[in-house]
Amino acid sequence: MGRAPCCAKVGLHKGPWTPKEDALLTKYIQAHGEGQWKSLPKKAGLLRCGKSCRLRWMNYLRPDIKRGNISPEEDDLIIRMHSLIGNRWSLIAGRLPGRTDNEIKNYWNTHLSKRVKAQQLGPDHQPRDNADKTKKKKKKKPAKNNSKDKSNSDNNEEEEEKKTKIYLPKPIRVRALRISRNDEDSKNGSCTSGSGSSSQELVQKQDMMDVMSYEPWGENDVFGFFAEEGQNIERVNGSISEENINNNEMECESLERLYEEYLQLLKDDISDEKQGELDSFAQSLFV
DNA sequence: AACACTCTCAACCGCAACTGA
DNA sequence: CTCAGTTGCGGTTGAGAGTGT
Numbered sequence: 001m002g003r004a005p006c007c008a009k010v011g012l013h014k015g016p017w018t019p020k021e022d023a024l025l026t027k028y029i030q031a032h033g034e035g036q037w038k039s040l041p042k043k044a045g046l047l048r049c050g051k052s053c054r055l056r057w058m059n060y061l062r063p064d065i066k067r068g069n070i071s072p073e074e075d076d077l078i079i080r081m082h083s084l085i086g087n088r089w090s091l092i093a094g095r096l097p098g099r100t101d102n103e104i105k106n107y108w109n110t111h112l113s114k115r116v117k118a119q120q121l122g123p124d125h126q127p128r129d130n131a132d133k134t135k136k137k138k139k140k141k142p143a144k145n146n147s148k149d150k151s152n153s154d155n156n157e158e159e160e161e162k163k164t165k166i167y168l169p170k171p172i173r174v175r176a177l178r179i180s181r182n183d184e185d186s187k188n189g190s191c192t193s194g195s196g197s198s199s200q201e202l203v204q205k206q207d208m209m210d211v212m213s214y215e216p217w218g219e220n221d222v223f224g225f226f227a228e229e230g231q232n233i234e235r236v237n238g239s240i241s242e243e244n245i246n247n248n249e250m251e252c253e254s255l256e257r258l259y260e261e262y263l264q265l266l267k268d269d270i271s272d273e274k275q276g277e278l279d280s281f282a283q284s285l286f287v
Numbered sequence: 288a289a290c291a292c293t294c295t296c297a298a299c300c301g302c303a304a305c306t307g308a
Numbered sequence: 309c310t311c312a313g314t315t316g317c318g319g320t321t322g323a324g325a326g327t328g329t
Binding site for chain 3: 015035036038058087088090101105109
């Protein structure tokens, strides 16, 4: 699937996984744990690249994965978090136990982005979603090319975006501190290298770290954030036009409000016991 | 039933970040 | 400090399922 391979992995399987491959991968990971993705396929007897194995495990085979309908609460959380931190799917997924970044990303792209867009445009612009699939009018389409078709169907939206001239920043990974993976692993008693994402506690700590290191008051992220919010900040090649600076002060205030709201969200979402744990963890990072 | 078209989501890719020598 | 190998992330793609005519 997708575009042409970046490197010729001759002899390696691609495309959809077979039940047999799934079984091999699951069996191997249950016996040896996650990690060592590069060498895993060979050891597990799979003709796949390590990357593919990791993806399959993380997005589909992991036992703690929750599949199926996304609840309205999850829905709401995704929207709110996206408004705060943008397309940082793994971070958002960290707040939704059992959900994967890929699933959330897909869900956003197919459902929520349209809904949010429609809400921003007002009640006259209803989203074209599954809900109204049955009422949907068909459009004439010249040829089958998904990506092009999508851009055709979104022509108006694209033009709208051009008018506002918003330059979306590329999502960046930010970190206040570096905590070695090994340290984290040893804390968790995990035998895996890598993210150790199976531990909810670790996810929350990492999440907390990312939130704190997000620094909404920081130059880079604050403008990136508001650009994503669709507000009138013009940013070209990292420079900010002078006329926007006054606006920014106001926007910083609303950003702070949103940031507080997000922190509140975090608090609501976890138990008191966990909260205490996180508080002390947070304190330790502010040294 | 057959066709045309749209939508979903699993899987791919490139690249950035991380790690250890 | 540098560099090579590995891992993780976000963007993109297209096969297949779903729906309307």
